Amino acid sequence: xxxxxxAVFAAGQRRAFSASARDLSKVTVLGAAGGIGVAADISHINxxxxxxxxxxxxxxxxxxxxxxxxxxxxxxxxxxxxxxxxDLFNTNASIVRDLAKAAAESSxxxxxxxxxxxxxSTVPIVAEVFKARGVYNPKRLFGVTSLDVVRxxxxxxxxxxxxPKDENITVVGGHSGVTIVPLFSQSSxxxxxxxxxxxxxxxxxxxxxVKAKDGAGSAxxxxxxxxxxxxxxxxxxxxxxxxxxxxxxVDSPLYKDQGIEFFASKVELGPNGVEKVLPxxxxxxxxxxxxxxxxxxxxxxxxxxxxxxxxxx
Ligand code: NAD
Ligand code: LMR
Numbered sequence: 001x002x003x004x005x006x007a008v009f010a011a012g013q014r015r016a017f018s019a020s021a022r023d024l025s026k027v028t029v030l031g032a033a034g035g036i037g038v039a040a041d042i043s044h045i046n047x048x049x050x051x052x053x054x055x056x057x058x059x060x061x062x063x064x065x066x067x068x069x070x071x072x073x074x075x076x077x078x079x080x081x082x083x084x085x086x087d088l089f090n091t092n093a094s095i096v097r098d099l100a101k102a103a104a105e106s107s108x109x110x111x112x113x114x115x116x117x118x119x120x121s122t123v124p125i126v127a128e129v130f131k132a133r134g135v136y137n138p139k140r141l142f143g144v145t146s147l148d149v150v151r152x153x154x155x156x157x158x159x160x161x162x163x164p165k166d167e168n169i170t171v172v173g174g175h176s177g178v179t180i181v182p183l184f185s186q187s188s189x190x191x192x193x194x195x196x197x198x199x200x201x202x203x204x205x206x207x208x209x210v211k212a213k214d215g216a217g218s219a220x221x222x223x224x225x226x227x228x229x230x231x232x233x234x235x236x237x238x239x240x241x242x243x244x245x246x247x248x249x250v251d252s253p254l255y256k257d258q259g260i261e262f263f264a265s266k267v268e269l270g271p272n273g274v275e276k277v278l279p280x281x282x283x284x285x286x287x288x289x290x291x292x293x294x295x296x297x298x299x300x301x302x303x304x305x306x307x308x309x310x311x312x313x
Pocket of ligand 2: 206
């Protein structure tokens with residue numbers, strides 16, 4: 001283990017379903033010297049895997065990326081109290097752009113799982129970098145929004161006195177403030193769509209953690225759990241498991257007619273990444289209003305990412 005390193009790359013090899021060499025997967029974490037993933041820390045988890053940290057040099061980066069099936073990117077700065085995720089744009093946009101350039105070079109066919117905020121803008125940044133190099137595959141780029149669904153099920157269970165694992169709450173849109181749209185009308189508690197306090201808590205759940213950490217960062221433990229869950233789903237689907245469905249922010253057909261290229265919804269995963277983007281489905285009047293507010297902000301966030309790469313290729 002090489003540490004401490006600014007940009008540690010933790011590359012784990014993991015077996016999914018069988019012991020054959022074909023089923024070994026390489027997962028790389030870019031920015032793994034921070035709260036969400038540190039190689040030494042990850043290496044204590046009892047999965048059948050090997051974990052290795054890499055030097056933060058161009059060679060270390062290329063070696064970490066080469067042959068990766070999944071690349072998780074949590075690199076970049078977290079929020080401090082009073083900041084929005086968009087306030088991170090000026091710092092994180094160039095960090096994500098540069099890591100995307102390295103991934104386009106060394107692991108162009110990997111599934112890219114973007115955690116760095118603002119996700120609504122960093123995902124389009126990665127897409128633009130890949131497009132410029134002729135290696136963009138919209139089926140393999142994912143903004144990680146699992147934490148919104150994890151939070152929503154937790155918060156609902158607290159109100160209803162249920163087990164959160166039994167709460168299946170759909171959350172669509174993006175990953176910041178009003179772009180986060182929980183669809184309680186589709187859950188087993190449709191009455192909750194009029195619970196404005198709950199909707200607000202899901203939309204601004206990240207702020208609770210930022211406030212509690214009081215300048216020391218944002219969610220790390222719940223994020224690591226949510227990120228691991230999503231990465232595991234991507235790997236299981238890659239290895240042939242059917243019916244793997246996760247919420248994620250992807251290049252989506254759902255609102256392209258309104259000029260919105262990326263949208264988070266339930267997505268069926270498969271061996272080639274995105275198998276099928278599932279429709280939003282029936283929503284009620286409250287949710288229609290939330291969705292309207294979401295789409296306006298989301299469009300601007302996406303355009304900001306695209307414009308950044310055009311101006312700073
Ligand atoms: P952190 O400060 O603890 O760690 C950041 C990591 O990024 C460190 O490893 C640091 O070395 C690395 N880094 C910084 N500059 C880099 C560069 N130029 N190249 C490569 N790596 C670089 O932060 P954290 O708590 O781990 O959060 C990281 C990011 O994840 C933040 O942007 C945060 O907002 C975001 N986040 C997203 C979600 C989500 O749901 N999508 C949840 C939590 C956090
Ligand atoms: C979260 O939802 O917890 C993350 O996006 C981090 C943040 O800034 O809130």
